[in-house]
Amino acid sequence: MIEYKNVLTTCPYCGTGCALHLQVLDEKLVGVLPAKNHVVSEGGLCIKGWNAHAFVNHADRLTKPLVRRNGKLEEATWDEALTLVAQKLGEVKTQSGPDSVAILTSAKCTNEENYLLQKFARAVIGTNNIDHCARL
């Protein structure tokens, strides 16, 4: 049985919120199609949206966390990686104060994720050094 469908999603590249369809043939991602009657993008996309399918199965995409050990990146578990990050951030905060940490978040995150990051910066780290890549 041949299966072809379009899965509606939101472009992950910036905060505009353009809609796009991921074209799926026999459960494989084969391309992008704009969503014509969507209120935000009205059938248009920029060059990034048009290529939004390209990274999904790209060979360079990280699928596991990597930790640098002896100058070399090695595969690690999420627990290992997150514990290391927490420990290092804690060290920096204790040694140099909370304002020595800055957090730069992303337009690729959802509103809710961005909210969580500013909460993390202010309530956990204790700094107002929180900014966003869309300002660049």
Place this chain on the structure above:
Amino acid sequence: MSDRLSSLRETIEKILPDVDGVIALRTGPGGIVAPYLFSKEHPGELAELALWPKEPVPDTLKIILRAHPDAKLAIVCRGCEERGIVEMFKHAQFSLENVTLIGLQCDQQEVESCQCFKPFTVHAKLTVGQPVEGVRDPLMAKVMAMSQPEKLAFWKEEFSHCIKCYGCRNICPQCFCNICALEDEKWVETGRLPMPNPSMYHMVRAMHMTAKCVGCHECEETCPADIPMAVQFRLIARDVKEMFNYEPGAVMDQKPPQLLVLEEGEYENTGLPH
């Protein structure tokens, strides 16, 4: 609208058991429409069959046939989409041996929306809806009445809005080359916006659409800068008709001029300049 939708659903229901699938439009989440392959395994999905907005379905046919060259498919196509499918067939993109065309005739409102010159199918044996007359985009007459410097200024202004999204190329069912000149730095400089003007990107596309553009307006519809490209292509199509007596998608067994090989001495008889 609803009458055409019911007739189309009935037509698809009749053919569905005999094919591997029928390409048509389906309404998805939030009322957003997209091409879909309906199959006999899930006939209930036809409740979500949609007519509008139209989509570049000739490309959907190509995607499926590339992976399944022997598939027996039917496709719901409007006049422009049928022309697109015929041109792709002529340029060896797929075989139409196992493909049934279901012609969907556009209604007056749709014709006005696209400013379509020929909003009906001519090859499909199965058709739905009554054909209506085409219209001529008023912008065509406006551009034709311009002087040469005015035309240059008009197109330079339009192309200056381009954000180089490559959407017009990506969505065009007639853009199917494996190697694209628009990705060659020799022609189109990368990393520069606005692009140099007059733009080679748009000049290359204009030349490559010659005797190929079927007037489906998909390029214009996806253009975030609202560049009226289809008008440019229609004007080129007018010249192609005059010079080569060729209309893309109109006659199944007429070879496109780009694929013609002239025998010695034949060129002189074409009446073209030497």
